[in-house]
Amino acid sequence: MYILGIDTSSMVATAAVISPEKLLAEYIVNNKKNHSEKMMQVVDRVLQDSGISLEDLDAVAVARGPGSFTGIRIGMACAEGIAHALGKPMVGVNTLDGLAYNLMGESSFICPVVDAQRQEVYESIYCWEDGRLQRLWEYEVVKAADLVERLLTLAKRVVILGDGVPVLTKALNEKEQKEPAIQDRIAIAHPAFAMPRASSVAAVALNEYAQGRFDTCYTIKPFYIRRSHAEEKWEEKHGRARTGRCDN
Template sequence: MKVLGIDTSSEVATAALLAEEKLVAEYILNHRHTHLEKLVSMIDRLLSDSDTKLEELDAIAVAVGPGSFTGIRIGMACAQGLSHVHGIPIVGVNTLDALAHNLMHCGDFLCAAVDAQRGEVYACLYRWEGAELMRFWDYEVIKVEKLAKRLTDLNGNAVLLGDGAVLVESALPEEVKSSGKIVVAKRPFAMPRASSVAEAGLKDLKEGRTFNCFNIRPFYMRKSHAEEKWEERYGKGKPGKSDH
């Protein structure tokens, strides 16, 4: 089985090709928000370099959020277009779940935290128990200080992942930082990786949890800033575009 992974839910644009027996290729661009102009060429090069045709793919795994509203739409639109033209099933992968796959089989708690702006993060707590990823909290939007307090009270060590990790770390008490109880993952493991999206997607594919280009939906945990402002001013209606 071959799965193309895509994640553009943050400032990182990443694509990967995963086969059951190995990671074939992975490209990561953590430079600027240029997803719209870079993603298609990134996927084209990924497949070309790995001598893989789109028709050979068994599924496309795409990060559906939470994260940047604009970034999520770009990644999903690309996956939907490829699915529609080539008849490839799509697997929707939660961004927080994908981050937890960056440190598979880690014995510590894993806290995925994605910057939601306004002093908040999208967050969830996990731990690997053998080959199973256990989720301890519901996905939530939470103030950075509140999350730092909850992690401090954990009975165990925790590793922070995602672009919200440094925000949470900055809110920790100094004694907790110096103790090493809660740490930020090393940079290659803290950022979104399409290989992790593909890994999570491969599991869903095997279990038959797939979508097509028409029925997959993004996972937005709150309304965009534009929607909130629109409803404040005009009531419910059609807002403009925004991010996060």
């Protein structure tokens, strides 16, 4: 069984191929946000390095958000195009779930944070129990300062990761001036593990696919949590009832 994973939900563009036994190949680009130009080249590269063809794939996994609205759409379109052309099933993986999977076996709580702009982050909390990743609360978008306060109420140390870390770090620094001891309670993951990885997206998808939880290119949907800033401004001007948009 081979799973192709794709994630363009942030500044990082990444693709990987995994099997139940191993990671065959992974490619990560973290220098420019030109995903629409690079993604198919990245996919082609990991397939070549894996030594398999598109036809050998059993499913296509993609990070479906939350994250950059444009980035999510690029990754989804790329994955849907491949799945449609090959008639393969798709597995949509929440970006936060994929990030949490980067810290496999971590004994602390894990809090992936994705930059939501306006000093806010998308986040949730996870822990590993008996070799399984458990999500402890809902996916949310919150002010960074409010999340810091909430993390400090948890019973044990928390490790944060993701592109929302700089936003959270600012709030942490402000809090640390009043309570220096918080540095022992909230830690930042090493940069090598903090970025999105398609291998983690594919690993989550491998478990989902094995349990019969997957979509097609016609049924998969992105997960935004909230509307884009442009849509919110439009609604303020014209009224929400006229948008014709439903939440996913």
